[in-house]
Amino acid sequence: MPSLRRFLRRLLNVVLPHRDEDALSRELAAHLALLEDEFRRRGLSAAEARRHAWLALGGIEQAKERHRDARSFRWLDDLRRDAFYAIRLMRRSPVAALAAILSLAIGIGLNAAIFTVVDWVLLRPLPFAAPQELVRVFTAGISPATAPAAVTFSELAAFSHTNVFRDAAGVSTTTRVMTGRDLDPTHVVIARVAGDLFSTLGAQPAIGRSFSRQELAAAAPVVVLSHAVWQQRFGADPAVVGRAIGIDGSPAVVIGVMGPGRGYPADADLWRPLTAAEREDDDRDLVVIGRVSDHVPPSRASAEVGTIARAMSNGARTAWVEDLQRTTVTSVSAALQTLLAAAMLTLVLACANVAALVGARAVDRAGEMGLRGALGATRRRVLAQLLTESVVLSTAGGVLGLLLGQWALNGLVALAPVAIPRLAEISLDGRVIGIGALLTIITGVAVGLAPALQLSSETLTSAIGRTSARATARSNGRRILVGAQIAIAVVLTTGAVLLTRSLQHLVAIDHGFSPDRLLSVELSLGRGFSGDARQLFRELIAGAETLPGIEAAAVAMRLPTQIVGVRTAIAVVGEARASATATLRPVSPTYFDTVGLRLTEGRAFNEADLPNRSRVAIVNAAFVRDILGGRSAVGARLTASLFDGTASIVGVVSDTTPGAQADRPALYVPVAQLGIGGGYLIVRAATDPDSIVPSLKARLRSVAPALALDRTRRVAAALEESRAVTRFSTELASGFAGLALLLATIGVYGLTASDVAARWRELAVRLALGASRSTALWTIVRPCAAILAAGAALGVVGALAAGPSLQSLLQGVRATDALALAVAPLFLCAIGLIAAILAARRVLGANPAATLRNG
């Protein structure tokens, strides 16, 4: 107990170091007085008595030091004192301290926030067991060579028997309508499974069970639900297993529910075994996933499936495997790599800044350290002091970084495209924070400790005398750092400007039709539908048109945003040319008015274009240009592989160019003359389209109760989705560019300030000898201007070199865009010059005579 009691007392004295000081002084004074009394009584003079008293006590200060050592923890007390000293130093030069803290915070926090989002959106490992073992099998024709394609059922069966795969399964998706008791008819993406997909992935249902071997073999009518569908359509009912549902009218039983974010493909709503008929069809539409056996390299798996595919096709087709993770992110890998590079560059910038700022302070303090050494401070003690200062700085930067990072992450998540998986779980990436903190803090500590490491070889005079010489040498190093910073910032800012221009271009695009206030309702009549589709379409249009708030309504097989569709071979009657192909677009008569496509020639369809009348067609401008060679279309007749007889062209409409894509030759035909099993009801609202959704759905439900109406959305939303990746990349790139700009500005300011500090005396002499203020200002700013120009030039070269990697993200703007290449360097140079002038003005404001006296 006494030792614990003593420990606590000592701790208390660390916190309150002055608590006993007064009492101690008083006690020692009393002790001396008693000694003096004694010596005087022995007959010594007053002065002699005082001297002997001092000797007997062994020195007041020494006694006090011994007392302090015993009553407190010396090292802890030193630490406390150093920390307070560090804070005092920071308050003496708040700008430099703030700049260093900010650089650390950016390096640690903001960078981590941006990286976390990139990582989360684009780089998350697949949510399956041992994802590195999973591969996807591709096939392609050898001669003629064709693009990578999916796999047929018979190929899958052959691949499954090799020993390179422990497990293999195929899956193909299609859209169907799900019905059931207490369920609104709903579109669902069905994944049809061949082989044991779930055990191949190592992802089993969270509720219920997976397909049994027998169920897979017999194509039993059983389904596994995705977590999202279970929540949205079944109210997260835990007793959902065993429930009967209908899929396009056929009954099926729910046997399991997957966990959130599990299952493959990610957009599947439910899984069911591939039916016998689908196996018979042997369509090339299976995405085949294999789990390679232990110690089998992908190259061997590729060779094996390639051999099998060639054997099956008499050498016409080959096959190979690719890492599943990589195939799921290929579409965005260019953007991913660009942004990762940007994150690395930002971190480099932050480290460079910390090094420059802490280094500047170290140079300023070489004299102080020399003095301390001369006064008897041990090297260890000085190291401890500098280390404490670095840690205080880093802690401030780290805390600020975490705050900034969390705040930025929330902002970024709000900006992100809707499809961030497991959004609720997203949090700052600990590893990224760790790496950022480690790099910046190590940089800061290493640079900060340099003067202490030099101390051993220093003598007082050399340390103080050489300060200015070393400052010049150091500042050359710092200039290179700042030049590099400018170059990096130019590269990043140029990228951001390019992406911004691309985005502006996308927003200002002419889609060819007018997407405002357009609402589309996907219509899937499905196999269960037995009535007259044409009659149903007429009733749906009539029902929608008579609703208040709706200006027009039409039915079409494809939306005007979908250029790709059903292709048909056509031949123009009386022309010798070989047949061409066009996209077949069945539409109702009101379609062109509803979506806002301009009729440039002839007439639109009307109610008289009925099945029993002569076939009519309308072509688009691309058709006239590419197939008719620009000659007049109206009156021409043509045949098509997808319908019988000949059709007369009665009109020409303008092209539809969603997202500035070029339209293809298209053949519009009346839905009345060509039956379709589904499509879209398109309505144009008088005001906000979202506000009429409930009344529209109610009206359509009364017309056709069995119709699934869940895919009702604004047409403009589809256009926005197509530029979501560009928009998000732009936002992230702008974020990095902003950080780079901030760091480069801090760097330039820091460079100028320390340059000025090193040349303070020289400037003062110049001013004292009558140099004008503007001359002196120029003397300071000139080297900065040179660095800015050199860095900017280097940056432009870098931006040109990085251009190709960015081009895939750009639309309507070239990577070598002159404006973008000019904006960033000019802006940075301007910022840099302002920073330099601000720093220089501080010196010039001082009195030169005072500078010379004190400097």
Next chain:
Amino acid sequence: MPPSGDKSRVELLPGTLELIVLRTLTTMGPQHAYGIAARVEQVAEPPFRLNQGTLYPALVRLEQKGWIKGSWRITESNREARYYAITRAGTRALAGEIDRWQRSAGLINRLLTNEGD
């Protein structure tokens, strides 16, 4: 330790000073630091001069352990001084400390005697 030119000054073995202070306070009652130092120098045989500043760490340690307690009083010569008195915990601890010292001193003595043969 600062170097001292005074050869007659003796540094005590570490830890012994605390024992000496406790013992002095038991036999003489409450004493100030000078009084303790004077007593030590007086009983020493042959006489030696203590570096009186070295008393202070020992006093702090004892006080922090709760074995002695200091209070300000006026001396006979009408000067103020801080008097230390042994506490009850200190009295209890002294017995153990003495026992510990005698055992280690006895061991050292025996070793030195045997070595001397």
